[in-house]
Amino acid sequence: MREIRTIRISQINIAMESPHSPERYIELFRQAKSIRTPIILRGDEAAILGPMDFKTYKKSGDYISGDIYKFLNIDETAQWFNTIKNEPATEEETSNINIPSELRPNLKIIEFVFHPHNHKLFFINKDRKNTLSPQFAEKFFQQLFDLACEKGKFPAVTVTAIPERExxxxxxxxxxxxxxxxxxxxxxxxxxxxxxxxxxxxxxxxxxxxxxxxxxxxxxxxxxxxxxxxxxxxxxxxxxxxxxxxxxxxxxxxxxxxxxKPMDTPYTVNSGVELSSDVLLRVSRGRIN
Known part of the structure; x- marks a missing residue:
């Protein structure tokens, strides 16, 4: 069934100190992908870099498309609450709770496109219930690349959420x-x-x-x-x-x-014609060509 909905797209600048090159930025993302430690965004909210594809577009050159996984990094040792009784859960009530350590709830998938030649990253900050504010995207990538730079001996990287032009x-x-x-x-x-x-x-x-x-x-x-x-x-x-x-x-x-006032621009997605990732790529190409 065809659906027309609105998504919102933001942009961040990823600036690596010299020496740098498009290839070096690609290496940076590969190094970042190897980091499996969740980045804490706020409270129990955390994120990690998901799968990435390294592609080439005939006009824009190489680019990376990928996902950010945002989820709740719950503390299993913290006290539980019984919403029916409206009181803290007892030890007897929580004794049967068994959440595998590798599972985390409330997953949100954030799509992004990165162009190494001008080191600009575009991402969908809101699509239905999948949300990630530009400020938290900046925080996520800054902390992630700080770890990648330390691990991979890269020059320092500064991440900035691009503001509205005005x-x-x-x-x-x-x-x-x-x-x-x-x-x-x-x-x-x-x-x-x-x-x-x-x-x-x-x-x-x-x-x-x-x-x-x-x-x-x-x-x-x-x-x-x-x-x-x-x-x-x-x-x-x-x-x-x-x-x-x-x-x-x-x-x-x-x-x-x-x-x-980070850049936060609405775009329309017609699901009968294209995917949100198609819109994201088209917007990112239009901003850099």
Whole structure:
């Protein structure tokens, strides 16, 4: 039966410090796949990297399609609750509970596509009951790659959830901009135009891992960021974070952050024509070609 539904797609940037190449990113994912320790997202929620396929598309080159498995990593030794009696379960009631140690409940399957040549990963953050927020996707891959880098001797990797395109402009549009904080982790040298690469060169020249800078307005004034500050913020949006503080038109304090507005775009899936994975791949190709 044909079904038309809406899925939501987000994007994260995976930036490896030099030396790096598309092949090196593929090796990173292979190393990450070998890690079977669940990554704790929040409370009992955990995730692990599922199966992956390494493919080639004639226009976009190599890419990886795969799944993230999210589940409840329950503590079998914790106290149980009897919902009928509305009270803690007794030892007698729990004595017959036998959950195999390899089984975990409430599985959610999150599909993703990764393009090694521009190190961008697209994933479905919501499809029916399968959900994974961009913030938790960022946390998952950052911790996973930290383990992979340690195990496989890779250069450091920084994972950033890509914000909505208008998020930077919203910061600069704060009526009275009192303070702006910019954190830029090392971007890849092939990410940007020549003018933008100077930030990477500045970091490399000083053996620096990242730039952390803040502009604070004079009393009674509003910041007027110049082109270099705007450019730095634009690069940092996909390789770090930008936070703006100020006042709205009514004098009320306001805070805007790129971390609070990750890319979250709805797309329609017609099950009679295509799969959600087809839509995901098409969207990811359209964003990189």
């Amino acid at each position: 998020s930077i402009e919203e910061i600069f549009s704060i009526p009275t901009l009192k303070k702006i904080e910019i954190t830029l982790a090392r971007p890849n040298p092939d990410d940007f135009e020549a003018q933008e690469r100077k930030f990477l060169k500045k970091l490399e020249k000083q053996n620096a891992k990242r730039i952390e800078t803040a502009l604070i307005a004079l009393p009674g004034k509003s910041l007027e960021p110049d082109e270099e500050t705007r450019l730095l913020a634009q690069v940092a949006a996909s390789n770090g974070k930008v936070i703006g503080y100020g006042l709205d038109n009514q004098g009320k304090r306001i805070e805007e952050s790129t971390k609070d």
